[in-house]
Amino acid sequence: MSSEQKKMGLTRVLARGVFRFRITLLVVMAAITLALGFSASQLRVDAGFMKMIPLSHEYMGTFLDYQGEFVGANRIMVSLRNEDGTVFDKEFLASLKQATESVFYLDGVERSSVTSMFTPNVRYSEVVEEGFVGGNLIEADYSGTEAELREIRERTLKSSWVGQIVANDLRSAMVVATLQEVNPDTGEKIDLQAVANKLEDIRSELESESLEVNIIGFSKAMGDIANGARGVLVFFAVAVVIIAVLLYWYTRSKRLTLLTLVTASLPVVWLLGLLPLLGLSLDPMSILVPFLIFAIAVSHAVQMCNSWKLDVLAGADIRTAAEDSLTDLVVPSVVALAANVLGFLVIAFVDIQMVHELAITATLGVGVMILTNSLVLPPLLSFTRMDQHALDRLTGKGSHYWFWEKLSILATTPKAWVPIVCALALTGYGIYQADQMHVGDLGDGVPELRDDARYNQDVRAVTSQYSVGVDVLQVVVEADGDNMPCVQPELMQQLEEFELFLRQQPGVASVGALPGFVKGVTQNYAETNPKWHVVPGNRAQVAQGVAFATRDGSTLMNTACDAMAISVFLSDHKAETISGIVTAIKAFKSVYDNDTLTYRLASGNVGVMAATNEAVTAANPWVNGALFASVTLLCLAMFRSLRISLCIILPLALVTLLCNAFMSLLGIGLKVNTLPVIALGVGSGIDYGIYLFERMKHELDARDCSIQEAFFEALKQRGTASAFTALTMTVSVATWYFSDLKFQADMGILLAFMFLVNLFGAILLLPAIAAVLFRDRSFAKQPEEPGFVAESESKRTSIAQEGFPRSGVYSGN
Template sequence: MSNNEKIHGEFTSDEFSRDWIGRTAFAIFHWRFPLLLICIGITVFLGYSARHLEVSAGFTKMIPYNHEYMATLKDYQSVFGGADKILIAVKAREGTILQKDIMKTVKDIAEEVFYIKGVVRSSLKSIYSPEVRYNEIVEDGIKAGTLVAADFTGTPEEMAQVKINILKSDWVGRIVSADMTSTMVIATLGEKDHVTGQRYDLRRIGAELEDIRQKYQNDKVSIHIIGFAKSVSDIAGSANDVGFFFLIAFVLTALLLLWYSGSVMLSAWALVVAIVPVVWLLGILPLVGLGLDPLSILVPFLIFAIGVSHAVQMTNAWKLETLAGCDGVTASRNCFLKLFVPGATALLANALGFMVIAVVDIEIVRELAITSTIGVTVMIITNKVLLPILLSYMRFSASTAQKLGGKETAGKGLWTALAPLASRKGGLIPIAGSIVLTIFGLYHYQFLQIGDQGKGVPELWPKSRYNQDVERITTDFDLGVDLLQVIVEAQGDDAPCVNRSVQDKMEAFEYEMRQQDGVIAVRGLSNFVKSVTQDFAEGWVKWRMLPETVPQIAQGVGFATRLGTEYRNPACNAIPISIYTSDHQAATISRIVAAIKDFKAENDDDEVVFRLASGNVGVMAATNEVVHAADKWVNFTLFASVGLLCLVTFRSFRVTLCIIIPLGIVTLLCNATMAILDIGMKVNTLPVIAIAVGVGVDYGIYLFERVKHEMEDASMTLQEAFKEALVQRGTASTFTAVTMTISVATWTFSTLKFQADMGILLSFMFMVNLFGAVLLMPALAAYIVGDDHYAKKKK
């Protein structure tokens, strides 16, 4: 094709620059109809593929599996059970559990749990279990037996005997509440199906547990269920509300777009190109073997919001071109040439913001990073290629555009009033204000906690059914779900756990742990051996001590075998010490783990090694340590990569500083806000800052690209260039910030507390990032960039 040949009779290749942007633009508009058909075909294909998308969550996806603590969990999971436990409490509404109907209910529930696919059957414990026993000192020695006889039928005499057996045992507060109004069924879940090799579906397990509740809860008993599988199931169930909030956001965005542009078609195209990357993302995920989980299920919502943001910049520029007298194709061409570089750069910054989250060594976070990166990457095609093509088919005249009464040209008075901020004198106020806010942020940042805050599952509201069940179980039982296990490895070939030196160290460790704030109980082999020694001394408390000789210690260890692997492995060279905590708040966990590490540093030797950690609190401790380590790296990598991108785009270290400094202050203020609202830094909230910085840098890139252009090509001063940049793009940036803020602010009404928390934090950062770009960035530029940085020397 010759250079003079028309593109659909509308303009020639001579109207495009010879650089790569011009050649790309010419190719896109020359082939716009085939490209449009290709995009439609891809959307249809990926829309069909999205039907195979699955929403799931596995236990191992949510833990830092490469952390040293998790190595302990993996090494001993098959022996002592994993951290994924289920606790089902059966509570009598009137009287005690020692009623025939209630006892039958407990037995039936235990049998149903036994057959749930995924339950490690040997781990099941209830009042009926053979390993749930009592010991009694009698005239002839020691009498022992199960709490409930195998031939139990529920007669009054048998009920009385069961009560006596319970009181003789050490299961009060563990399996049966002290007032005997509640009893528990406890089980551990396996990691994978041994036949298929697939992870167990926690949502299915949670649903089966809920079916048990619905089947057996009645006017005589209430059923309370807690555990990781149940919490994930409840979170995933509440996550179904995301679709409802997506619909609300779509409707609000559509109304705001119609108000802003005044055109149904412009609003429709903006919504279409915001939805298309969501469809593409959801279709790509099953093709690459990924799905959605309770954390990443919010990503499509964010992709839609970011898509609207960039679409508004394009439609805003297109309408301004038509108001200047351009036809639809020419306006589209001009928009592409003006916005492709800053828009693509901003989207790459978004992608970097998501990609850096992958430094967190937790699978669910890395999948979030991959999912989000795919979403914003495809947006370069949908927003920077598809949208200009769609707009090129619109036929607007300047008079038509004027009649629509949009708000693209609104705010000129405001932007004129803000222009003096780009001067040294005018910039003093925002700079002084930013210093005050930085001091405020630094003060509150010191109170930011790593990990969970409050009781129960923080992803759910305190009044949720799950957290109410947590409250009930922790009230009725001494030993709840919060368990930290330390595995003591004893060296030796023949049952080294019976050596007195090993027992002494374990005894000292158990004693040290009982002194820690937040520890409510400690169970270990040395204390069990001491209790057996007391029993053999006819219960005399003075003999509650460790025996001196190996045979006497072995006698107590032998009794421990009746309890399965609660106190030892078969070789007796690995001994779990169970530490039950009052809660799983970050401060509690860090304090206890610090004490364990101190003891470990002083006592580990060639004979005994204390290994952290198993149990759900052990998993939380590992997660908190990974998040704490990753937090600094995420921020460093994020700002380094975004800074490098700005440096490449603007070829100016000073301009890069002007863009990065406001983002840094906003990040600090977000951390301060989290501390004030008692929102901990953890897996769910760590991505928020990376996402918000990636989105927030858009404002700076769009505005400074115009400043650079006006200073270079129109020889404007910095103040004049900022005023022009704000006139052209300030209104659109403000509109997109308000739109995204309103959209994510609706999350505060979610049944998921962590979604509500993310809504608060993202709303805060979206708006404050705008203020930083519009108010602080020009003030910094006045001192850092100056009038002569880009402006051409006037002849």
């Protein structure tokens, strides 16, 4: 008995078992669906800060070690702008005080980090005849008199806070605070969405015609992203309508259209219900996965319904047709879904929890799809009758395959070189263009949001009004020794060299460090003589400057003064800016790291970006390598031929290269959001090649025909279905382009590109490669028992005579 007959026997036994208990199965599946539907109502959208960073990266080790001592990467900035005057206005300061109190009492805010003109950590100092005079910018007993306002103005101008929390034009002032990951009062994880909503409440309470409020920070960005992600429901509904129209056009049956949509919705409901039971949640990135699962499920359901329909048209009763369809499709469907699973799993190489959860979520969705497609849809089909008008329209209607006949000439040796030469030219262009693709963000603001989003407008407003940028890279310098090692003059001078080195780097807007602060204090003690703007040569004078620095809290150093934070404010967070400064710091570190001083990268929001970019760069070759190795093994296991595997894999490799070039052309960087796209596209796109080639191989094994004839038969039986599923998935994901979130729009464009171009690769390039590699027509023919071949061939022939292409095996998604 051949391997094909053994496989056929097993699937027939499985199909008979399913239909023997079909009513019981449907009842059980309905009960599970109801239970998981209720569980899905408990699902949360979670955008935790720690989920989005590569915690095992070296930089994040520094971040975690010092997140409790220095200002963290998760900061909030609330800026108020007086449209009718300056900040030295009674009404404006009343609003600023209200904003300060509101931010102070936000859940998860580290109280000691709150900084504004009203907080005691914002002070001024000046040199007078008697020595130094200093104090708070705004005293605790402030009442808003004209004299007090004039005094506040004088103190502000004498301080170093202009450009930091007071705008350069003196018309804006801000409140700055650091948000913790866990609420210290309750021990629970901070709900970033709730924080973002409360920040928006602060804006609505304060903003007026004369007062503009700008709010930026990680939590606010995540809140805006989560709110935009909820809009995916609208695109889901639009896609369902579009798919329903396409399905009806394809099936000519309202019943099959409705059945396909209902069955495709089941894995989505099951997935959303399983996530809370497993302690998982959706984040703004993985919220698109259910949408993608639905599109894939539709394409699988279409194949099953199409197979059943053609059997019914050939004269089979509805139950037999449903059982035969399950028998024919269960193995190739599982193989196709295995390719999808591989595409989802390999992205787990990116060492970020959010990406791991994305891989788990998508794998769960595909896993339950196997059950719903095999155990729910075929039994339901056995109770379904074809619409009479659909039968009348399809019965006796011949099919015309002139387009497929014309296309089949690509499987002949002379004509095959046309697509191959075109592919080689595209390969050269793809290599050139893909070489210009960058890792990380390529624009200003938050790239996940559109350029005209309110948050990005707020970013531009804050960066234009203040001297301190929102993109901060912190380098922690650890000093060895006891008893305040930072007060040693030699150590402070080495830090001064590092600070000067940083200021000279491209993309650096400013640097905040302890040496510069100590130099300023020393100059003030010398009656502001510029000659004394130096690091003192003795320990006592350095200690004098460090003592003043302690009044600013832990901004510049920790309590023991054995770790100093060097804050590098960048002009932007573009990929080349970050990589340039990080490379420069690493070069400095390689020379000047010693037993006394150790330079550690990196904290701050740019430190997180740098770690994420490096994690993506490191994972990218592993993701692509593992992906193509796994799908190649899948092809080898199925066809047991290296040449056949090459025919399928080479078009996929070209499409992947062109996707990278496409990203470069569109200005889309390789990031956590876009890296999974290639894996998903390859995992889904391989189906086209597998099922077209499977039919070609079968035709060549079953009868004496040329490669062109075999490809023509494959196109007749599978080409239309493949084209329909490609169109369905392309249209579904293309609707994401209209999302409020730019990263969703980017993912939609890239996935649509890969789904569609993968189809072109399968029907244009695959036969050409086959014609060149298989000039001897040797397709590693597998012996089959005559009975099985004769039965399947006679069934296909009878259908073909009626003008209907037999699509017995799933033809890809």
